[in-house]
Every structure is written in structure tokens, then in C-alpha cells.
Amino acid sequence: MSGPIREARHQDHHHHILYDPDLVPDPSVSLFEPQHWAERDELTAADAGRGSAWFIGPAAQPWVLRHYRRGGLPGKLIRDHYWHNSNALSRPWREFRISARLFSQGLPVPRPVAACLTRHGLTDTGALITCRIPKARSLSDRLCDGDMDEAAWQAVGTVVGQFHAEQVWHADLNVANLLCDAQDHWHLIDLDRARIRAGRYWAAGNLKRLRRSVDKLLANNPQAALSAQGWTTMLDAYRAAVA
Numbered sequence: 001m002s003g004p005i006r007e008a009r010h011q012d013h014h015h016h017i018l019y020d021p022d023l024v025p026d027p028s029v030s031l032f033e034p035q036h037w038a039e040r041d042e043l044t045a046a047d048a049g050r051g052s053a054w055f056i057g058p059a060a061q062p063w064v065l066r067h068y069r070r071g072g073l074p075g076k077l078i079r080d081h082y083w084h085n086s087n088a089l090s091r092p093w094r095e096f097r098i099s100a101r102l103f104s105q106g107l108p109v110p111r112p113v114a115a116c117l118t119r120h121g122l123t124d125t126g127a128l129i130t131c132r133i134p135k136a137r138s139l140s141d142r143l144c145d146g147d148m149d150e151a152a153w154q155a156v157g158t159v160v161g162q163f164h165a166e167q168v169w170h171a172d173l174n175v176a177n178l179l180c181d182a183q184d185h186w187h188l189i190d191l192d193r194a195r196i197r198a199g200r201y202w203a204a205g206n207l208k209r210l211r212r213s214v215d216k217l218l219a220n221n222p223q224a225a226l227s228a229q230g231w232t233t234m235l236d237a238y239r240a241a242v243a
Helices: 034-039 072-077 091-104 139-144 150-165 203-220 230-242
Strands: 008-012 015-019 043-045 053-056 063-067 112-120 123-131 178-180 186-188
Touching (some): 015 091, 034 043, 091 112, 091 123, 139 178, 139 203, 150 178, 150 203, 150 230, 203 230
Antiparallel strands (some): 008 015, 015 112, 043 053, 053 063, 063 123, 112 123, 178 186
16 A cells, blocks of 8 residues: 555646645646647657547656546537536546545556646636556557457456455446556556445446447457457456455
8 A cells, every 4th residue: 555645736827736746846737738748858649539648758757648528429519628616526636636545545546646627717627647657558459459368357357356345436447448557467547537436336337338348349340359268257356356
């Protein structure tokens, strides 16, 4: 278990920043602007599905910058604005805080660095910076590369089980949000709508969502494959982890 992550606040006009002072000694809005990092030659586009994430910072301290974007039909109408809410209930601040909590508990999530909420009258935009998982590959990538043996599925089941054992409900458990690092350790990302929930009635729905994501990937990518035993191995490891 890691020690608790400290948090501090900084306000610059309509920008409200929540940050870890151990990682960010001098917070500013520019940290959340891709152009700031591009001018330092420390910006690389990341594969984030909606073109909203970048790898930033020097090699010695790699971070990920993500701007919140809407998906589905709302995203076609209003790309990145959300109706104004309190700072504490905003997506960037919520994700920073639940990530900090889970990271401090020793669960495999990216360490949060800073979150920014920017107010625009009745709407807000938001961004989050986290520490980068080195050489990460998603479950989607691993499946498409034919790189998911039974040991890998067992590791996936164990890590999902660890989160559920700690009552962590993930709103969008899918093949893109499970990342494996260079040491074959799995991590869970995209936590802005994750919640701590009582009971275990919601767990089956989480697993079904992951399976639908796997099936969709297999249907759209002929080169991807799921062994007959893979999913069963994953479920067995999951049950052992939550027991």
C-alpha cells in the first residue's frame, strides 16, 4: 500500500486546479495546454479514441494529459462542454480523487498529477494529468496481436477481482481501459465515473460489459482471437480474487 497522496488547490480566474504538490510545485493552466508542451518539444499524441490525450513531459517524468470529451450523440452536438457543477462533482476532480484513493490503497491505477476545471458560464471543460504507465499495451492491443495466453487471462481476472473486492465499480470496463505494462502487470484506467459501491450486485454487470467489449473487438478484427479456455480462466481467477 502506498502512502496517501496530498492534494492542494490553485485558482487562476475561471480555472480551478487540484494537484499533488509532491509532483507539481508550481501549478498553472499551461500544464493542461498541449501547445505549452509542444513548444518544449515534450508532446506526443496518444491513442485515446477521440483525439483528446497526449503524452507530455520529459522522458524522466512522463505524464499523460487528457481533455474530457463527450461520446455518442451528445459528443456530436457538444464536444467538450459539460453543464456546470461544483468543483468536487466535476469529472476531473472526481477522477483525481478516486485515483488518489485507489493508488494509495495499492490498487494498480495511474497516479494522478493534477486536474483542471475551467468554467464557461453555465458550462465547464476539464482536463486531467496522470503519470504514464511505461510501455503500456491495452487488452485490445494484446488480443489483436494474439498475445493473450492463459497466464495473461488469469492476470486480467485477478486484477478485476482486486478492484471488485475493494467495492470499486468501473463505469466502462472494456478492452481499452485495461493496460498491461512492460512487467506484465495490469492496470485500470479511465476512472472519472468509477464509484465505491456497497454490495456486489453490480459486479456481474461489470463483467458482462467487459465480455461485450471483447466480443465486439473479435467481431471487428478477424486477426484477434480468444482461446476456448481464456475467458473461463479469467473468471476462475476473478472468483479467487474476490473470495
